[in-house]
Amino acid sequence: MGIPERKEREKEARREEILNAAQRVFFQKGVAVSTMDDIAQAAELSKGTLYLYYHSKEELYLAAANRGMDIMAHMFQDASATTDDPIMQIFRVGDAYYRFFREQRDFFRMFYFYESPEFHAGVSQGMLDQCRQQDQKVWAVVTAPIKRAIDEGLLHPELDPLEVGIMLWSNANGFLRLLDRNESYWKDAMGVDLLQTLRKSSALLLEAMMTEKAQQKYAGMILYKDSPVTEEEKE
């Protein structure tokens, strides 16, 4: 009998319709000022129905944010797959983060909430697990080339991949957040090329962590020179 299967599909479809509506509303109004009534109206459902599919507004937010995390993870994955050179991979992932910032600004802004301390209330265990899973997925893509670079003697062996990842991530994140609020000021008033600035700071960090061997290999690519990262790499 295919009826239970169809019902299951319809239930899943409705769950997704609700999430689509929520995402639209979040993007348009901002998470904090979006109400469940807004979302219900956008979904053409009553508010009560939303709660049959999601336990709380937070959960709906997290589900939407997870979509963004998924997009980001895929962009990182794709960027990393364009080369075999671990140092290049690190740069490419950094570039991908910048591209995510440019192309998925709404999601980028939604992530501001992610680390707000007042979550974990009214959120189901399943959703929390899903979040942790997404976190780990992104983190794995970020740390994998770092670990390889250390193993291959390109970065100093005393370094810990996690530590390096945090440094690069914090650096990029700090930059992009600042950018998000003061874009026009930076770009128009000061004429700063933002992608280059971000790259330069990442390059500085990476160069500092490289072994001599690697510094020779990548000499001239980074640090006060124009970065040829976007050109085809020479293996």
Add this chain to the structure above:
Amino acid sequence: MGIPERKEREKEARREEILNAAQRVFFQKGVAVSTMDDIAQAAELSKGTLYLYYHSKEELYLAAANRGMDIMAHMFQDASATTDDPIMQIFRVGDAYYRFFREQRDFFRMFYFYESPEFHAGVSQGMLDQCRQQDQKVWAVVTAPIKRAIDEGLLHPELDPLEVGIMLWSNANGFLRLLDRNESYWKDAMGVDLLQTLRKSSALLLEAMMTEKAQQKYAGMILYKDSPVTEEEKE
């Protein structure tokens, strides 16, 4: 007649009493779950009175956060004043941020809200100005030694003080935020010395930005060696 002056003083005192009460409540319960009724009770006043002194809960929060910013700015200032060497000053300010994190954790956590995008609603212009002023005060203390280091040929002349400041700040911030949530994990389970890790990453960044001249001068102080930053500097 001294009566209007006395009244002015009393008004200011009441304003401060309210802020003290709000701070106590925010510290104890967390900003998000603190209610205006909580604060009114703590201040032994009615809720309506709070609104005669502050326009909104956000404004009360910002006033409390500004106190924290003030403490931080002073700690940075004091740390910077312990030496004349600009590179040392940068390290000392970094250490001071770590100390602020340790000693003023409640304020550190309150800052999470500061950058949340949904502010600027129900906040008076005066308060916003005060916030920007505090921001600039902290930023000035951070960038001053960086600027000096560039001018004195210790950091590469192509660098922009703002850019360097963002990099160091983002790095420290990213670290400390992670620490704030996973302290016991890092310390107990992995045996990482957090102050050393933070210093090492700052040192890596700084070393990468130094001129050869400076790298010689500060050789051995940083980068994979124990940092003697806390010892008396040798001028």
Add this chain to the structure above:
DNA sequence: TCCGTATTCTGACTATCAGTCATTAACTAG
């Protein structure tokens, strides 16, 4: 000391919003 006025304070009230639940509607199986 007493009165009119200005200032300060109060707490009941409103508006908004997340989340609930008794009721209704729709669908399914026999």
Add this chain to the structure above:
DNA sequence: CTAGTTAATGACTGATAGTCAGAATACGGA
């Protein structure tokens, strides 16, 4: 067609930020 199961509804509750008409208090002058 009917009984029973599942899905959907929207009025309702509780919490809370913010308001405001009026009470209480302080002051200055007679």
